[in-house]
Amino acid sequence: DFVTTAITMKGTRSEKDAPALSQAEMKKQSMQEVRRSLPIFPYREDLLAAINKHQILVIEGETGSGKTTQIPQYLLEDGYTKGGMKIGCTQPRRVAAMSVAARVAEEMSVKLGNEVSLVHDCYTNTLSVTVPSSRLKLSVLLSSSVIIIDEAHERTLHTDILFGLIKDIARFRSDLKVLVASATLDTERFSCFFDDAPVFRIPGRRFPVDIFYTKVRLYLNPCVLVCEEIEACCELLQERCRRLGSKIAELLVLPIYANLPSDMQAKIFNPTPPGARKVVVATNIAETSLTIDGIIYVIDPGFCKQKSYNARTGMESLIVTPCSRASANQRAGRAGRVAAGKCFRLYTAWAYKHEMEETTVPEIQRTNLGNVVLLLKSLGINDLIHFDFMDPPPHETLVLALEQLYALGALNHLGELTKLGRRMAELPVDPMLSKMILASEQYKCSEEVLTIAAMLSVNNSIFYRPKDKVVHADNARMNFVVPGGDHLVLLNVYNQWVESGYSTQWCYENFIQFRSMRRARDVRDQLEGLMDRIEVEVVSCQGDSVPVRKAVTAGYFYHTARLSKGGYKTVKHQQTVYVHPNSSLFEEQPRWLIYHELVFTTKEFMRQVIEIESGWLLEVAPHYYKSKELEDSSSKKMPRKQGKTKEELG
Ligand code: ADP
Ligand code: MG
Numbered sequence: 001d002f003v004t005t006a007i008t009m010k011g012t013r014s015e016k017d018a019p020a021l022s023q024a025e026m027k028k029q030s031m032q033e034v035r036r037s038l039p040i041f042p043y044r045e046d047l048l049a050a051i052n053k054h055q056i057l058v059i060e061g062e063t064g065s066g067k068t069t070q071i072p073q074y075l076l077e078d079g080y081t082k083g084g085m086k087i088g089c090t091q092p093r094r095v096a097a098m099s100v101a102a103r104v105a106e107e108m109s110v111k112l113g114n115e116v117s118l119v120h121d122c123y124t125n126t127l128s129v130t131v132p133s134s135r136l137k138l139s140v141l142l143s144s145s146v147i148i149i150d151e152a153h154e155r156t157l158h159t160d161i162l163f164g165l166i167k168d169i170a171r172f173r174s175d176l177k178v179l180v181a182s183a184t185l186d187t188e189r190f191s192c193f194f195d196d197a198p199v200f201r202i203p204g205r206r207f208p209v210d211i212f213y214t215k216v217r218l219y220l221n222p223c224v225l226v227c228e229e230i231e232a233c234c235e236l237l238q239e240r241c242r243r244l245g246s247k248i249a250e251l252l253v254l255p256i257y258a259n260l261p262s263d264m265q266a267k268i269f270n271p272t273p274p275g276a277r278k279v280v281v282a283t284n285i286a287e288t289s290l291t292i293d294g295i296i297y298v299i300d301p302g303f304c305k306q307k308s309y310n311a312r313t314g315m316e317s318l319i320v321t322p323c324s325r326a327s328a329n330q331r332a333g334r335a336g337r338v339a340a341g342k343c344f345r346l347y348t349a350w351a352y353k354h355e356m357e358e359t360t361v362p363e364i365q366r367t368n369l370g371n372v373v374l375l376l377k378s379l380g381i382n383d384l385i386h387f388d389f390m391d392p393p394p395h396e397t398l399v400l401a402l403e404q405l406y407a408l409g410a411l412n413h414l415g416e417l418t419k420l421g422r423r424m425a426e427l428p429v430d431p432m433l434s435k436m437i438l439a440s441e442q443y444k445c446s447e448e449v450l451t452i453a454a455m456l457s458v459n460n461s462i463f464y465r466p467k468d469k470v471v472h473a474d475n476a477r478m479n480f481v482v483p484g485g486d487h488l489v490l491l492n493v494y495n496q497w498v499e500s501g502y503s504t505q506w507c508y509e510n511f512i513q514f515r516s517m518r519r520a521r522d523v524r525d526q527l528e529g530l531m532d533r534i535e536v537e538v539v540s541c542q543g544d545s546v547p548v549r550k551a552v553t554a555g556y557f558y559h560t561a562r563l564s565k566g567g568y569k570t571v572k573h574q575q576t577v578y579v580h581p582n583s584s585l586f587e588e589q590p591r592w593l594i595y596h597e598l599v600f601t602t603k604e605f606m607r608q609v610i611e612i613e614s615g616w617l618l619e620v621a622p623h624y625y626k627s628k629e630l631e632d633s634s635s636k637k638m639p640r641k642q643g644k645t646k647e648e649l650g
Helices: 022-037 042-053 066-078 094-107 130-143 159-170 186-193 227-247 262-269 323-335 349-354 370-378 395-407 419-424 431-442 446-457 468-479 486-499 502-507 514-531 545-559 614-620 644-649
Strands: 006-009 056-061 086-091 115-119 142-151 177-182 199-202 209-210 249-257 277-282 297-300 303-310 317-321 341-345 560-564 567-570 576-579 592-600 604-611
Touching: 022 042, 022 094, 042 056, 042 066, 042 115, 042 199, 056 066, 056 186, 066 086, 066 094, 066 142, 066 177, 094 262, 130 317, 159 177, 159 277, 159 370, 186 199, 199 303, 209 277, 209 323, 227 249, 249 262, 297 323, 317 592, 323 341, 370 395, 370 419, 370 431, 370 592, 395 431, 395 545, 419 431, 431 545, 446 545, 486 502, 486 514, 486 545, 486 604, 502 514, 545 560, 545 592, 545 604, 545 614, 576 592
Parallel strands: 056 177, 056 199, 086 142, 142 177, 209 341, 249 277, 297 341, 576 604
Antiparallel strands: 006 086, 006 115, 303 317, 560 567, 560 592, 567 576, 592 604
């Protein structure tokens, strides 16, 4: 995501002829005092001198020391924006980028969007990887005097890609300053990668944190890992507090996670009223990228939700795994910023020592690279095998990405970007999804397909199923079912919501999550805004489901499954898979299906499935499927010889 957001500061500050407004002045003064109190402040001159002296500098400092909010301002004050140049600062997380930009603008007493702007783009973070925005950012890069790669220790996919790109750019732009800012982790590696760039260390001001372990592993109920769980946990806490009534001091329970609307996010920074206590229930966004003042206690469940990728099956999944020791230490560190603190780890000291990995595996080594390959190719970087990766992705992942892009028609047999590939690279979504959107042009159903793409990207959080109203919720859901499959159900939900006038009440009555719908609408608007650029006309197929299903097939033909004994088999890997019980096609069991994704819970489940005809596969991917392997010989009733399918598929 991070390439999607950057802070730039440009121009010099406009002299404001402000009348002596004492309150504003006072606020400004106290803000300046806060700035001067940060651990980075005593090092301001030394830091600027080091930046002046070296082209590339690694800056290491404890979370909260002032790297993100102060360095851009120091650079501005030191004249780095002369001649209309910008100071760019990239953030791996959109939330952090917004909060930081707002904070910097506030400290400078300017309006966000003038001197300080978020050069972000058209996307929400539900669509994570972004090609055009990266290009946008590259243009920012070219007009920048300094580029700060912030939160480098997070090692997100895009940070890693940016490392390689910027190292290259810095070679032929000797006037560009590169600052790699990181929490106290891994900085030697950054220095090493950037040809032994010096490391500037900002000594932390840290109070001791006592660490407590449990005797046995404890599990939070519910485990605090993703947004719904965060919300559920908040509700649980609030419920407990209500029951305790006046027996305890007022407890403010505040969630924070990436998709939380920004007005809600801002609340975590508000000072706690006297006598009250604040509890922040957070994803690992609070690990290093946001600093919340005044935290004394940290409860660490010891898990994280991590993307993992199986290059053989092409399956990407989010898995709950123990976090790394480095993460656990960062989490504990949140408790000791303003006073001595305590960290309660819900796992044993033994598990910390023996079960946790030292550091987190960089994302680039556990993700599908389809998007990255498309991005790099569109930037003219053809030889990906020799790209300067800090930690190269597994070879087979790279090869699979190339293969997939070839099958989708985005690359030709020489591995060069095709015209289709160039258009796909304009969309900030997964290659299969962008292929689906582009195919909607041919089938004249872009209106519908854009909605489906947006609904798919909000990730299974459309339907609301409260425990005390399961029957009502399931009935409401049944009312949306239309023939053909889940994609069409999602389309139906969205269209009815539009008809209701985007009503909150309508969502409430139909057990639909308003927040998810609003996000889908944002994503849809943004995608629609891009249709011009890729020259796709937005037209509707007026209720005919065939064109829509063909467009889905054109993008997802890799994800075909056919009915076989007791379940389904994927055509590509002969993997046994099942229709998810929540699917509208759970009972119907059509012969041929396309699934949006595979998830493993108790079994390998296909989530979001749509019924197709096998003949369409030949129509949309003639280079990929042979008619022989798609013969409908395996009808439900026919006894099947062992190994037949394998032979058929060759
Ligand atoms: P670092 O990047 O080194 O982790 P930051 O520059 O993000 O540190 O934060 C420095 C200090 O600025 C924090 O300790 C906090 O007091 C303040 N701060 C940062 N962001 C905000 C915000 N959005 N609202 C209020 N205070 C903030
Ligand atoms: Mg920071």
